[in-house]
Amino acid sequence: MRVLVTGGAGFIGSHLSEWLHARGDVVTILDDLSTGRRDNLSAIDGCRGVTFVEGSILDEPMVARLIDDADAVCHYAAAVGVKKIMDEPVATIHTNVDGTAIVLRHAARRRCRTILASTSEVYGKLMNVETAPLREDSDWRLGPTSVRRWAYAATKAVDEFLALALHAEQGLPITIVRHFNTVGPRQRGRYGMVLPRFARAALLGTPLEVHGDGQQTRCFCHVQDAVRAIAELLSCQKSIGHVVNVGTDQEASILELANCVRVEAKSASPITLVPYHSAYAEGFEDMARRTPDLSKLESLLGWRPETQLAAIVCDVLEDQRQRLARVGHQGDDD
Numbered sequence: 001m002r003v004l005v006t007g008g009a010g011f012i013g014s015h016l017s018e019w020l021h022a023r024g025d026v027v028t029i030l031d032d033l034s035t036g037r038r039d040n041l042s043a044i045d046g047c048r049g050v051t052f053v054e055g056s057i058l059d060e061p062m063v064a065r066l067i068d069d070a071d072a073v074c075h076y077a078a079a080v081g082v083k084k085i086m087d088e089p090v091a092t093i094h095t096n097v098d099g100t101a102i103v104l105r106h107a108a109r110r111r112c113r114t115i116l117a118s119t120s121e122v123y124g125k126l127m128n129v130e131t132a133p134l135r136e137d138s139d140w141r142l143g144p145t146s147v148r149r150w151a152y153a154a155t156k157a158v159d160e161f162l163a164l165a166l167h168a169e170q171g172l173p174i175t176i177v178r179h180f181n182t183v184g185p186r187q188r189g190r191y192g193m194v195l196p197r198f199a200r201a202a203l204l205g206t207p208l209e210v211h212g213d214g215q216q217t218r219c220f221c222h223v224q225d226a227v228r229a230i231a232e233l234l235s236c237q238k239s240i241g242h243v244v245n246v247g248t249d250q251e252a253s254i255l256e257l258a259n260c261v262r263v264e265a266k267s268a269s270p271i272t273l274v275p276y277h278s279a280y281a282e283g284f285e286d287m288a289r290r291t292p293d294l295s296k297l298e299s300l301l302g303w304r305p306e307t308q309l310a311a312i313v314c315d316v317l318e319d320q321r322q323r324l325a326r327v328g329h330q331g332d333d334d
């Protein structure tokens with residue numbers, strides 16, 4: 001298959017591109033390198049059947065040309081994460097809504113098999129404190145539009161509505177993948193992602209800053225487990241027209257995660273609690289708990305996550321060690 005991976009120089013996109021290349025697909029990567037890095041592709045750069053194109057999903061003629069030459073599209077380009085939308089709300093909305101509309105429009109024109117990367121953020125404030133884990137057909141509950149953090153979730157929800165509408169009206173063969181927290185080598189801490197931030201702090205001996213009281217839990221899925229699911233979904237006809245959770249259901253509190261990082265790094269870094277209003281802005285809202293219901297993914301693929309938290313933490317620490325060695329402890333490579 002000829003697969004176009006948008007955002008393929010990013011964290012998930014680069015692992016996915018490697019995986020697709022390894023199984024024999026011809027891979028074209030479109031990335032503007034805004035948060036992605038060319039060196040994420042060092043394992044496959046220059047290999048036969050791999051092409052890197054530096055450019056934006058907002059460049060419609062280019063996107064149209066690339067999709068003309070593709071059998072499938074994995075759309076992973078996006079302005080990602082809550083910190084990014086807090087800092088650059090207009091650009092984030094433009095990329096995630098207008099950029100995705102361009103990609104999906106041309107994928108629909110060619111009826112290309114498409115995977116759309118969405119996020120557990122679309123569940124919003126819905127938490128499984130008393131209810132069952134979050135299912136794809138659970139209600140979503142976003143905060144008011146005056147609270148900027150909800151804009152990221154809203155852009156992704158608009159993408160999902162558009163994808164499902166193009167599937168219904170124009171036969172776009174699409175699967176929407178709702179990723180829960182995905183972690184592993186190459187993820188950057190600079191945009192607020194918790195595990196690379198903790199790993200780097202532990203290695204540098206600086207404090208691990210936990211936002212809030214640290215009792216909030218998340219489920220951390222290794223990126224290799226996630227890309228295995230994406231690649232299998234791409235070949236799974238039964239998943240067309242569906243939204244599918246991808247992640248792990250093993251929960252850890254952010255304090256547990258911080259402790260695990262300190263232990264695995266053999267670090268003496270202190271753990272400090274930072275109130276949300278200092279880390280972000282007044283009125284910032286966060287979820288106490290967010291666990292996926294994985295039954296749809298299990299029934300489609302028989303898929304289960306395989307990597308345990310300590311192994312994930314060790315992989316991320318090793319990645320950060322190598323990065324720090326390269327930049328000479330300047331710390332500007334995150």
Ligand SMILES: NC(=O)c1ccc[n+]([C@@H]2O[C@H](COP(=O)([O-])OP(=O)(O)OC[C@H]3O[C@@H](n4cnc5c(N)ncnc54)[C@H](O)[C@@H]3O)[C@@H](O)[C@H]2O)c1
Nearest residue numbers: 007009010011012032034035036056057077078119179182
């Ligand atoms: N990492 C996670 O935990 C997670 C969780 C849920 C959803 N997702 C989704 O997965 C996708 C990939 O996220 P990631 O974690 O790999 O982040 P990332 O920032 O590493 O990847 C995004 C990539 O898109 C590129 N990009 C941004 N704007 C672009 C544009 N206009 N044109 C072309 N390329 C552009 C960036 O340079 C980067 O390489 C995103 O859609 C994100 O919403 C990720």
